[in-house]
Amino acid sequence: MALIVQKYGGVSVANCDRIKKVADRVIASKKQDTDVVVVLSAMAGETDRLIDLAGQVQPIPDPRELDVLLSTGEQTTISLFAMALRERGFKAMSFLGHQVPIETDPVHGRARIHDISTKRLRDVLDSGQIPVVAGFQGISPDGDITTLGRGGSDTTAVAVAVVLHADLCEIYTDVDGVYTTDPHICSTARKIDRISYDEMMEMASLGAKVLEIRSVEFAMRYGMPLHVRSSLTDNPGTYVVAEDETMEEVLVSGVTYSRNDARITITKVPDRPGIAASIFNPITDANIVVDMIIQNTRAGDLTDMTFTVPRRNHEEAMEIVKKVAREIGAEQVAGDKDIAKVSIVGVGMRDHSGVASKMFDILARHGINILMISTSEIKISCIIEEKYTELAVRALHDGFGLSKGAAD
């Protein structure tokens, strides 16, 4: 018999009425002679409510205790969901992280899954029941409750699908699937029918919030096909699968953007060995992630260095860099928060030249200045002024033939 793992996000189980609707959907799958394992998130907003509660008691909550608190969110939805299935005449049983068990490392708040035992889940499936598993949570070697971090329920679902050798892992959300770009700023955005793991990871990390990136990594490593779809309709969504030849025919699969970066420029740096380390080590020591780095050599053994950091760390990073600049005798430190990163993603660009120059050309034609560039095998990102974000996304989406009607 086929086996599907179905994961429903917080919006899909936001209240008792939605829980009942989703229960009907699970039963519809079950009636098609398919075994189903359900993985659930907390009700939408519940995790934030609990974090707020913790903050009232301890401004920086103890990580172990915060995990005990947060894990109640999924505990609530799985028990209600099992009741909803039973009310409909189907046997179901809820499973907390420690009951499966889902063993993780002891890093509270962002634990990684080490092992998932299949025995109890298998027994429950074999007896014709529907296991309802709490997403987001696990148990440490010491028996402490751990959580996997934001979006961790996706990872739970994929991991459970992998260990049970499921045929498919369905990720139900409140959108139809993965889009060629953000439909909110580009009305011609189209749903993508199939996308490769690699592309999905680039899309996810660049701001498309449909799937948690670790879950895609996990699915790719074990070749677990994902189906990202809406819990509100019966329409097929987006399959995230291993790359195949037809995918390579498409030059660009999607256009993404993010406004989460800020830029720092340090000018007239004395260009000597080890100078980059003396700038970046103090930033790294402060747990700030440096993303793009550009170095322009000037005349006279001087160099300019420009790099991006997360926007939320901009002030802190500026302070650090100003201090370093004085120490190494650099001239000036300038910051800029009003930037955006627009990217094109596609496995097709691996075997096609000219994609980058086409991107630069499209931006230039719309009068958009490129401040920084970074590329990977299947992605080209440009830092631009933030005010051009929407224009750039629409221009690239159109220019690479992604808009509705263009490809039909």
Next chain:
Amino acid sequence: MALIVQKYGGVSVANCDRIKKVADRVIASKKQDTDVVVVLSAMAGETDRLIDLAGQVQPIPDPRELDVLLSTGEQTTISLFAMALRERGFKAMSFLGHQVPIETDPVHGRARIHDISTKRLRDVLDSGQIPVVAGFQGISPDGDITTLGRGGSDTTAVAVAVVLHADLCEIYTDVDGVYTTDPHICSTARKIDRISYDEMMEMASLGAKVLEIRSVEFAMRYGMPLHVRSSLTDNPGTYVVAEDETMEEVLVSGVTYSRNDARITITKVPDRPGIAASIFNPITDANIVVDMIIQNTRAGDLTDMTFTVPRRNHEEAMEIVKKVAREIGAEQVAGDKDIAKVSIVGVGMRDHSGVASKMFDILARHGINILMISTSEIKISCIIEEKYTELAVRALHDGFGLSKGAAD
């Protein structure tokens, strides 16, 4: 070092502010060179909210899943409480039922504790930390979450105190202690300083809602002294301890009442062997508890039978009895819900005659007719018309010298 188990009820941890206040109280004990184990209930109202949520999904919730849901209540308070202690610079660690572990039988909703492991609690205490244990919950032999039923956190606290050989188990609530009667209907009610386990059990089962009866049974069996007191003041409350000689000098310790009963009378029952069984077996089969039973023999091999059942089961019991009456040829079935049970409790009455007749006399002097009587070694209960409840309680309280000033 002395060891105290402190249990705080739902009103004491009803919100973050109260949690902080209670944390200060725990720390005050800890600073007096006393080891403390904290046991907590869910926030006041939370259990009812969760039961309502379950009812929206499954009108008669699955017992296993309901326990998964309800146990989130204590999970929330213990994690927040541990955070509050940590914010105050004291190391604390929360423990769920499965983490202690508190092993119970598999009867969901009213599980009984089989065993409590002391190893982890001991380790945490020995390292100078404060364990914060979830009341009300345990784990079944199959690893399922169980709950102990209403008031179960008291039982958890006493059981934890017993296994850890604590010196005292403090039950913090929103009242000052155990009163000679309900202060809401008798303004001269006094707080009792010391009361025996036996008396407390009679008081608890007769409507004084301060302590869950199973927890008193447990404390009595293992000789664990209890101290019932308010979390809002520093005043001593009521010690519940083994009976001693001074207690026997007091004839009556308290007056209790309940309005939870209803009466059923079946008249002109043919008086033959087995007739009682043919009436009461169908009632028992419907899981209805019969409390008092009175039988009056008439002339001509006929008898009248009167008994009480819980008021919530009155209609159902009436239906059953009417059916039986037809079958056995009894004349008539009459019901009465407007009754109350008033009781006097005291270990002193064991060795003093005349207590019962004094009670009847006091009621008679106030024109209160006694409908039924039942007695035990340390308790006398009378069924009266409900409208006389307050009058009867005040008259008995006064008549047995319990009122303020009377004993001073």
